[in-house]
Amino acid sequence: MATIPAIALGALVVLLVGGALGVSSKKPEFLGHPKGLYVLFFAEMWERFSYYGMRALLIFYLTKHWLFADGQANFIYGAYTALVYITPVLGGYLADRYLGQYKAVLFGALVLTAGHTLMAFEGTGGQSDPTINIFWLALACIVVGSGFLKANISVIVGQLYGLTDTRRDGAYTIFYIGINVGGALGVILAGWLGETYGWSYGFGAAGLGMLLGALVFVIGKPLLNGNGEPPIALSKVREWAIYAIGLASIAIIWVLVQYQDVIQDLLLVSGIALLGYVLYCAFRLEPHARDRMFAILFLIALNPIFWGLFEQAGGSLNLYTDRYVDRGGVPASLFQSINSLYIILLGSLFAWLWIALGKRGLEPSAPAKFGLALVQVGVGFLVFVWGARSVGPDALTPVFFVFMIYLLHTTGELCLSPVGLSAMNRLAPKHLASLIMGAWFYMTAVGNFVAGKIGEATGGHDGEMTKEATLAIYSTIGWWTVAVAVVVLIVSPLITRLMHLDTLKDVK
Ligand code: GLN
16 A cells, blocks of 8 residues: 555655756756746646645544534535635735735745644644634635636746747646646645545645745746746835735635534625626726636636536545445545546647647637537536446445546546636736736636535535435436536537637737
């Protein structure tokens, strides 16, 4: 068993040494891309190491340590991951207007380190243990830290390239692979440590990873070529005031994360406000730029469906794997790394595929890729349900079908997520770049919340998950999503026209 974490550690060392050698050589580029890309790669790799390492353990920590019922644990999980992706809107806004992306990312990284470290305080367990308040505080820090970091680091990637630079999509693919190298290694190490030696070891490993991410970002700053600096001169007073607001918001989220029902209303109200603001900005733009904003809105509107299904992974699917899958003694949380491993294997293949299809004029448009993504995430569930039922109601589900559902979800993700990041960056006017990236993550937040709701439903009336009820829910969401996907594919040519790719110009 210990071989898997050993391989993970080995891979990490190779990556770090290789990366350090490449980035420290005198040439401005490494493997055909600006070196700054690799700084962002490694910084985000460590951030995702901590995020996914912690996420793999979270549902078990909630059910087995704090003793929440399955349904409630799924809901808390969904509410927390939703908050993680809501806050990048504010972090994006503050960076666009005042801080610039660099300072925002660094502040976020420090708050995240604090959050993951606080996760290591486990107390005695059960909801009457006062230590649970430290747990809520830890979640709040991770939420706020992600708000400052996630969208902004994704924006700096794009800033390294001109708008018409054809390496841009490839850059996002490389960055996305970094995300998943971190995701895979974090899950394997934190999942293994957490489920074998104790929760605090797993969460502690996540914290250490985040600290390394912050270090990479500071040491590699010169390679970012001045990108991500504040848009206008930033006084020290204003800068510190923003950090103070960030810290104060931890207190607010600390309360909020304990009242998950309120988050639903918050999503609704802030979603409408955000939509209103984006429309207001859109109508002040020239016609083509405005049309692009509509295309952006269409694309991000699909996020809740995609991530609502996809994010069952860390919640109900994780519990299902623990209880109803024949996993040969492998800790369930380790299966959370399959998705990331597939991305590492298939990410470059997809990047190559788009280019190869593009050369023949056959590359699907971004909206069509989104339609394909929805087909796959839906069919993933249908295949899983079919496989689970094919062995009869009492037999454990063969682990093959866990690999299958994650495969289809991953190929779906590759049609949507890196494509979406790149499209947001390309279609948004420069002065709204971080806000739009924030809006993108905001809609994945809605998706995470939907995922929590679906997960809560798999808990049934008494809050305890049952196999057949879960499979019935998986089947319903699978079919509905395939139906939506067909509609998306049909309208995709119209949306592509709104993107006006022919009139995109470099503004750098
Ligand atoms: N797996 C990707 C990441 O962690 C995408 C997640 C998302 O957009 N919800 O960045």
